[in-house]
Structures are given as C-alpha cells and as structure tokens.
Amino acid sequence: MCEPPGGAPPGATRLERLLGALSASGHRGLSLLRDALSPPRCAACGEPAPASAPFCAGCLATVEPPGAADGGLPIVGYGAYGGALRQAVQNLKYHDRPELGAPLGALVAEVARGSLQGRVELVVPVPLHPRRLAERGYNQAALLARPVARALGAALGALVLERSRDTAAQARLAGRDRLANVAGAFHARRPERLAGRTVLLVDDVATTGATLSACAAALAATGAVPIGAVVVALAGARREPQVVSLRAPGCR
Template sequence: MLQTALSDFVSLIFPHTCLACQQPLARGETHICTGCRTQLPYTDYHRLSPTDNPLLRRFWGRVPVHYALSYLRFLRRGRVQHLLHQLKYQGQREVGSALGLMYGQELADSELVTGIDLIVPVPLHPRKLAKRGYNQSDSFAEGLAQSLQVPWSATGLHRTSYTVSQTRKTRAERWENVADVFGVSKPDTVQGQHVLVVDDVLTTGATLEACAIKLLDAGAAKVSIATIACADR
C-alpha cells in the first residue's frame, strides 16, 4: 500500500506522459495511452498471406525476402510521425523499445516468426551514431527480441561508408546511395540462420534490400524484414 501510494504521489508530481499524444498516462497504462493505442494506424500485415501482403510485393524480383512486415502506417502530421520524431530526434529511445515490445507480443502467436534465429537492426554510420548518441533501430530490435525471445545483435551489420540522407531521393537514387555501404560483421554468425532485419521506417525499401542482399551473400538461409512503420509509395 505504501509503495503504491508513493508511486501515485511521484506520478502526480512527475506524471508519465503518452509518447504519442503527450497526455498523462492513467494508472496501468505504459508508454502509450489506451486512446492512442486504439487509434494508431495498424497494418495487420502479419495476418495476411504472403501473396496478399503489399509490403512483401515491393521486394518481388529484387531480393528473396521471406516475409516483410510493418507495425504501423506512416501518416504525415499524425501520431506515428510524432512517435518517430520523438524516437529519432528527441532522444526518446523508449519509443522504439515500447513499440518493439507491443509488436512482438502480436507477432509471438504468428507462424511467420517461427524459426527466427537472429534480429539485426539496420546500422548507422559511426559518425552519425556519435552525433545522435544511439541507433533508433536498436531499441526497436531490443523490444522485439524481448517479446519474441530471440537474440539480437547491434553489430550484425555495419556501414562501410557514410551516406547522405535518403529524404527526397527517388527509388533509383536511394538504391545508388546505399547499394554498397553495408557489410556483415561476422559472417559465421548468420550462416544458415533466418535473420530478421529491422528498421524504423520503410519507404522504397532500398536500404533494407541492400542489407538483405549482404546477409544472403554472407550465407544467411533466409532474410525477413520488419519495421516500425511503412510509407505508401
């Protein structure tokens, strides 16, 4: 009772707020309030067959991705954009881990994730990592790994060169920008494994395609993809 009362008092003085709408969280709510959870634009792609999955179709004829999933639809000026802005530019790493935990809990009962051996986030270049202080995809990977009870590695992939922002580039320009900038740090750790590559947002898919190719070339048996959000093409 004393601990509960103390917790309520601390929450009153320093209230925890929803990561999506910034309103105070009610007792029992964590990270994202119930109202926002009911209104987030979920894709539910994990409930579709591979042939009906529009995200997976983006990779057809480009790289043999086993499956491609995204938790939310990216809508400009909406809750998802705010969450991603908090994650990438406001130092709110818990956004990624919270969404990873939530998504992982949904995926845990899906046959799609059966057999995942390793989760690997898309890496940042050391220069950008030093500037930001963290890789936003790491926290998403960590949350997913915790829910799915699968190991993850922040160093499974690395960037071999610095690239400029992908924003405002065409698909061809994005591919040219990232085609040869990734490497597999320790090929023996991915050989024969089903690797899940994760990132914050999927737009054209060029970055994830480049990562998948490198992992398959290094001997990965299968590569699948999961992101926090996906943008319409």
C-alpha cells in the same frame, strides 16, 4: 492540447516538474529517473496513457493499418507512417527520446510474433553509420530490436551489420535513387558466424524497402538466411491492408 515532448506535461506533480526542468538542462540520469517516477505517457503527445499501450486514446485513433511494402523482401509494419506513429518515431529518432524504443519495440514485437512462421535465430537492427551514431548517441533500430529478440526467443545481433558508407538521407530521394544510394553500404562483421542462421531485420520506418533489402543482401552474402523485416511504420506503401508472412525455411 498536446505539450511538446520533453516538457512537463499538464497535471505533472512538483517532483515531475523539478525533474523535468533538471533533465531539460541536460542531465540524462535525471531524465531516466523522471521517466521511472512518472505515470506512463503517450509516446506521441506526452499526455497520460494507459500502462498497457504506448499511446493515449486520441493518438491511438490516428494509427492506421500499414498497407504493404513493395519489393522482394517481406516487410511487416505495425501501422502506416502517419498520425501518432509518425510523431512517436520522430520523437525517438530526432528528439533524444531513447526510452521510447521499448514501448515502440513492443509494438514491433507484436507484429513480428503475429506474422512469423517458423523460428528466427537472430534479430538484426539496421545499423547507423558511426558518425550518425555519435551524433544521436544511440541507434533507434537497435532499441526497437531488443524487445523483438526477447519476444521471439532469438539472439540480438546489434553489431552484426555495419554501415560502411554514410549515405545521403533516404527520405530526400526517389525510389530508384534510394536503391542505388544504399547498394553496398552495408557489410557483415564476422561473416563466418552467420552462415545458415535465420535472421529477422528491424528498422523504424520502411518506405521502398531499399535499405532493408541492402541489409538482407549483405547478410545473404555470408550464407545467412534473411527471412524479412519488421518496422514500426510503413511509409508510402499501397494503402490496402495485406497480410504478410515471414516464413523461415521449411515452413509452408
């Protein structure tokens, strides 16, 4: 029923099939052209989807409310890490689908707008280590952060943080090990420009929030004011839905 991402979906026109075949052979420009000419496709399964939503109806039905992340930093997710959200995030990160950053970022922007009280000046994505960035060709968190910054009328600080240690993949570690793994892995570039600025962090998935907390600590060390984080999906969270507010200083 669901085609693997990147292949020509059922019902594709001859032009779409041709462009699909060419882009599958490694032509990034043709891949972008194919996306521009194609009708909107589900970010998870690749079937046709309404222009107003990133998922087809079947995949949308698998999206569950996010629950709440543990830990000190307020983190808001669009949904729980499962179903179509999990598939779409994996398509974005591991299947060379940078164009999914915009529709998934729009979901993150939606929850950011709904939970934010006060004003955020700077939207900062969790950075990749330069080696990982070179492998993937793009930072998925930066692609997600762009529509968030636009929706909030904030500046995008895509290069504000750098990841100075190539930490082992967080997904393979238990909670306490995750904290130790990322502590001190992030540093702020040009810290003198950050003092006093309210910052919202953006990432694709949060599990324990350890990575986001380490980023928040690096920002706070410069005098910036990290007020929380927004993500596509919360993994391993307590299941009961909970309203989390992202409060800028001075908002009660």
